[in-house]
Amino acid sequence: MVILVRGDHDLMASRPMPTMPIKEVGAVVGDLARYGVPALKVFAGGDRRDAHGSRGATADSIMANAIREAKSANPAVTVMTETCLCSYTDSGECHIARKDGQPDLAATLEAMAAQAVAQADAGADIVGPAAMLAGSVRIRRALDETGHHNVAVMPHLIFDSRLYEGYRKTMDAVPTSGDRRPFQIDPRSPMAAVDSALAFISEGARMLLLEPALFCANVLIMLKRTCDVQLSPFSVSGEYLRLTGFGDDLRLMLELFTFLKRSASGQIITYAAADMARILA
Ligand SMILES: NCc1[nH]cc(CCC(=O)O)c1CC(=O)O
Numbered sequence: 449m450v451i452l453v454r455g456d457h458d459l460m461a462s463r464p465m466p467t468m469p470i471k472e473v474g475a476v477v478g479d480l481a482r483y484g485v486p487a488l489k490v491f492a493g494g495d496r497r498d499a500h501g502s503r504g505a506t507a508d509s510i511m512a513n514a515i516r517e518a519k520s521a522n523p524a525v526t527v528m529t530e531t532c533l534c535s536y537t538d539s540g541e542c543h544i545a546r547k548d549g550q551p552d553l554a555a556t557l558e559a560m561a562a563q564a565v566a567q568a569d570a571g572a573d574i575v576g577p578a579a580m581l582a583g584s585v586r587i588r589r590a591l592d593e594t595g596h597h598n599v600a601v602m603p604h605l606i607f608d609s610r611l612y613e614g615y616r617k618t619m620d621a622v623p624t625s626g627d628r629r630p631f632q633i634d635p636r637s638p639m640a641a642v643d644s645a646l647a648f649i650s651e652g653a654r655m656l657l658l659e660p661a662l663f664c665a666n667v668l669i670m671l672k673r674t675c676d677v678q679l680s681p682f683s684v685s686g687e688y689l690r691l692t693g694f695g696d697d698l699r700l701m702l703e704l705f706t707f708l709k710r711s712a713s714g715q716i717i718t719y720a721a722a723d724m725a726r727i728l729a
Pocket residue numbers: 530532534542578579606611612613614615616621628683684685686
């Protein structure tokens with residue numbers, strides 16, 4: 449199950465995707481336990497932004513509070529996070545910029561590591577570096593150094609796609625540059641996604657998140673043949689907005705998930721998990 453958590457004063461404006469305040473997280477986690485959904489992926493808005501996205505690494509961020517809320521509602525729920533800067537930088541970019549405007553990769557990795565530690569401190573089980581940077585798994589070192597040996601790192605393998613629009617608008621994470629193409633995988637390059645996946649695996653990743661789920665099946669199948677890693681497709685905002693029908697018709701989503709299961713998919717990460725589980729129960 450995926451949730452988008454925002455601060456109380458940011459819930460007012462009308463947004464394409466459903467959002468919730470921290471105080472509703474516990475009820476969602478209760479529902480998940482009832483329906484047997486084992487994991488929750490948390491995205492949280494930044495209530496303060498700056499050039500370095502430093503708010504994301506604090507102990508009282510919306511993310512940290514949402515994680516604590518989820519874990520106190522049910523300690524057994526697996527909490528997965530988004531570990532990225534785009535909700536915390538004033539530019540909406542996933543990367544910190546140098547003075548000349550170019551992305552500062554070392555500073556970005558350091559910021560992601562600090563965020564991962566703050567998320568682990570709050571109780572996260574799996575952190576998810578999402579800036580598509582080589583070296584993302586170095587977050588592992590920061591976690592080990594702070595005693596979080598049991599917290600897993602799940603790098604995100606992200607294709608450039610039009611399907612993220614709803615998320616970006618909802619979370620005020622529209623990049624100033626207009627897109628994230630320099631970092632995300634070009635869908636026209638046949639082997640680029642597999643190469644990135646293999647690079648993360650050689651860094652030590654044991655699990656990968658792939659997005660958008662709709663367009664990742666060939667990568668799942670290719671990786672499954674040669675790698676022993678957990679492959680979790682993430683069905684993103686644009687899929688949720690387009691594939692769910694009138695009322696709560698989830699039959700098209702179910703068709704997509706059946707296709708993904710047939711295509712070597714592990715756990716599927718979706719905004720529709722609670723509704724889907726209720727219907728299938
Ligand atoms: N940090 C990247 C990130 N984190 C969440 C999404 C999209 C999630 C969704 O659409 O549901 C993305 C992709 C992007 O903005 O380029």
